[in-house]
Amino acid sequence: MNAPTRHRVISAYLVFAAVVVAAGAALIVALSRAGEQDGFHAAAVPGGPSGGPDVPHILAVLAVLVAAAHLGGSVAARLRQPRVIGQATVGLLLGPSALGQVAPAAAGWLQSGGAVAAVEVLAQLGVLLFVFCIGHHLTGSTSSVGRGAALLTGHITVVVPLFGGVAVGLTVLTPPPGIATLPHALFVGLAMSATALPVLAHILTERRLLTSPLGALATTAAAVADATIWALLVVTLCLARGGSLAATGLRLAAAAGFVAVLWWLLRPLARRMLAADHAASPLRPALLLCAVLGCAAATERLGLHAIIGAFLAGLALPREAPAVRRVVVVAGGAAEWLLLPLFFVAVAAHTRLDLLVTGPVVAVAALVLAAAVAGKLLSGIAAGRVIGLAWRDASTLGVLLNCRGVTELVLLNLGRTAGIIDETTFTVFVVMAVLTTAGTGPLLDLLGAGHTPRGDAPVPPGAVSTSAGPALDRVAEAA
Template identity: 30%
Template sequence: MSQSNNASVQSQEQLKINLGKELGFGASFVCEAVGHIHSRGLWIGDDPLSFSVPLLLLQLSLISIFTRSIYIFLKPFGQPSIVSQILGGVILGPSVLGYNLNFAEKVFPSKGRTTLETLSVFGFILFLFLIGVKTDPTVVLRSGKRSLAIGISAFCIPYALAALIRLVICNRLALNENTCMVLALVVKLQSLTAFPVIATFLAELKILNSEIGRLASSSSMICDLCFWVTMTLTYAADIAIAKSLKTSIGSFFSVVLHFSIIVFGIRPAALWLVRHTPEGKPVKEIYTFVVLIALMGCVFLGEVVGIDALISSFLVGLAIPDGPPLGAALVERLDCFVSVLLTPIFFTLCGLKTNVFTIQKWRNVGIIQLVVCVGFFGKLIGTMLPPLFCRMPFRDVLSLGLIMNSRGIVELILLNDWRTDNVLNDECFAIMIISVVVVTGVISPLVKSLYDPSRRFLAYKRRTIQHHPRNQELRILACIHSQENVQTIITLLDASNPSKEDPIALFVLHLIKLAGRASSLLIAHVERDKPSQNPTQSERIFNAFKKFEHENQGQVAVHCYKGISPRTTMHNDVCSLALEHRISFIIMPFHRQCINGKMVESFHVYRHLNKNVLDQAPCSVGILVDRGNPRNSPFWLAEASFYRVCVLFLGGADDREALAYAQRMLKHPRVLVSLLHFKSSKLGTEAIEIVGGTARSKMLDAEILGKYRFNAQLNERAAYTEEEVADRKDVLAVIESMDNAYDLVMVGKRHGDSQLMTDLSKWNEDRELGLVGEVIAARDSKLGASVLVVQQQTRVWGLRDPEVNKTEMYRNIIQNQELQYAK
């Protein structure tokens, strides 16, 4: 092998000498060994960086190390990943490390950069394909008037203002033709708000399914459509003017043929693949293979007829149905490889091409930045005017305007294309890249500080079961993860005494993880005209609740919703629906469920979801722990037996809410309610405090207990028992003694600080269900009953403490003001 390599090198040297003699001038030529991509090692005398494989590996390693290190450093300042990736390229490029010519020639030589750019373009083909797969084009048709107005004004106003200032500058300052052409491109860029950029930005800020997130997604899609329609018409007009009629007609029909193949070929085939993939089953490998072959074929055909590969890949992605099963499978299999390895290469290459030392004319910097600023404020105004007219809060409107000004991947693609076509020189390219980094870097922390999705969940009145008016509809929101949650929740609702005098409006929300989609969704379920033989999981869940509604006709009204969002922000859907429909009580399934008699831990994300709902809900919340009780059947009411409910009452607002719910259940003729009231076993100075609390809280406890005891004397299905306890062991003994005597145990989540509560906290470190709730729902507990841990509404506008009576608070304020005036 060594002899053959030496012979190959000698032949190349001879070829170089012969070429030099034949051409007759002192030009230098670089010849490479064809097929030799691996280094034999330093000991053999090879330079590893002269071979493509080790050079590529070194480049990828440096890119990953620098971009990740910068991201870790900038993350506390709220910077998105695109900023760190571009800055990593700038550091590796001619502005910093690449300023050393030896480093630039060794690590990023021309031959090595070509390989890197080819890899980045291939990565971007896959990236835009995935963006297309995640995008639901029907959102444009479903967009409301507000989104339509925002999208159009966010395109037109910055375009008009930036174009006007460009016209004034070009005429007043007598700029040359090249500079005016650059400014025209800047005007176009400032009018753009790309949907892929906005979707990525919202996902990083974790506000994709917030009110502003949904509005920004739909508005950016409208604005993006306006931009590309304008660009397409401009391009078609340029072709018609610059080329012959034959070329224009050929180009037009080639584009039509390309679109026809995607719309009438790939789209029906993708729908066929979806229909032949059973729900819950993985997509076959052959289906994924066929889709990727179709992608490569269409991209190649697009390049043949003159359509950019990136545009072709995005259009093919749009033809693939978003979400499960096919869209989600493609995203799951390709997303990590593309977003972690390939996409950062492109951003880094943008930084590598940026040379700050090419910026020589500060006049050009000022002119370009003036147009950028005018476009920025024009988009801010264009975005803010429609929602302000609709009386949205100013902070939310300002946040929306900043989000719509975000810059990212699409803008960088355009800048690179214009640089490749020599429309942008190195100086203008560097100025625009710096502008993208600065704008994106400033917007991200500003939006984080301005917009808090949970702020809108602050209710203006009490929405609890305890304060719910009599003979009025009780609104309950039941959240469902899977079919396993349905039976226990229906049993609880059946025991809640729905009647014509006290009806229940039930809102069912099926929470679905966002997969294979770029935008979240919260929509009302629309039933099919004809029942399907293969219903989806959502349809099976909703059908069970519709059956429950039919069995309680005139007493229960069921409204079904589907929420598709990331797990980390799923609580926004729950709280938004609760606020919009004035819900009084939310039922959330616990993340541990009973399977085959054992408590099994579910996903950690469910714990995170429950915690956020408890913190931000605009009403009372109940966490339902399903312990696999065989009595939890939707048909138990037809049996000659009673549903046994036990309420543990220690004291506090949450215990009062649990007792109020139990009192509603007591109206049902087949429900038994037992109240266990914990009291100190000692009297006088030796008496222990069960729970801490204010004097008003204890007065409210006594009031609701007095009413229940009075009703218990008149109702044989109500029982009241005082349990005297002295320490933690006594409390645990009472809970263990319940054994299987009940079907449902209810308790409040929060209890005031006391020595007893401190002792209980040592028994279990978990606080998700409260101190007492965790004891009852413990994995090793022998209690067979389901458990409902209740938290009363914690957030009411104008009240720091929800236990305070609003009327009394205002009366005290008025009295204090009168005393001040009297003095």
């Protein structure tokens, strides 16, 4: 199929999908209004006929949400934006702040019959698989360019925004009841320091920069920054949940013990088992996936978060083992095509865009956005100049590392579920994450960095913005 034909097929499919979604939404609204006239309300149906979850209804809701999210991703790609921008925007539009205000009956249909609980569970599973894939790909991402330059760049672009975020957390934002000032301010700093490695790899792939020296430096520095942030996140969670100094110390010791057992006992054992002749058994990928879920359960039981365990499992499992690669491919595909779109909907359900109509909250949002962008851009430019880059390349590096994407949303959702940040802070930072990610492409265009083709066609298969797929494998191959 040649390029013009493929473009016509894609355009026809998008039009068809839009018509189907619009017709489905109109049907939902019509049925909901008819039900209200008969004395019933769609949201009042708690479940199926037996009182349990309404499985057909839940499946229909999941189909609508996933289709809408991917349609939004396709539109974003047509606009030369990462797919995550379109998917997150659709999630916000389907949330209580948009659809809930414009068409409450349709929003009620999406939330009835046990659909909310199903979306939350699947979204959390998607986050675990996504973070596992990120941990797996970080193990091979530090060998591309000079390690000293990547280490310096990664740490500078974490420390500067971190201190800026801590200052904002101490002076502007208020911690929720029961949360001390220190863990709250530290988490705000971490939220300003994140860089989305998968989205970054996708943008570099689109612009033919992934295997360039600058692209290799950006991805390696982002890997260093992400690893540093996740390590500091463990300390932050211990401070937030530990209570007294002794309890915090005990929780940190338990976390360190778990990491030691995983790294020096289970990791060598897994390497030997996967190197054996029977390692190609179909049972191996299933056991590895169970190990990932087991690590997630262990860190949750330790009072940290399941995400930490999934991330550590990704770091610990041997990257070169075929069984591990199979698990990563399957987990990344499931997360990208099914589970992460539902995660965006779950995030939107807790995002109060209506709070942004008040002057004080808008001022806080503007301050957070300015501090986040300035911290990343200035630190990236400074690091680039220190390692000998020209002003233009140093500026490009700062713009690339300012991209936050899914990683930021995962981090924010963790802070929300752990009770470290409140609804207002969560909403402000979600808006910041979307805007900084959407601004990456235009700023790169302004700097003339790489060539950006239109549409979806030029992106290699698997080089997507929402999962740690083959594009990140190419990061390690750039060495």
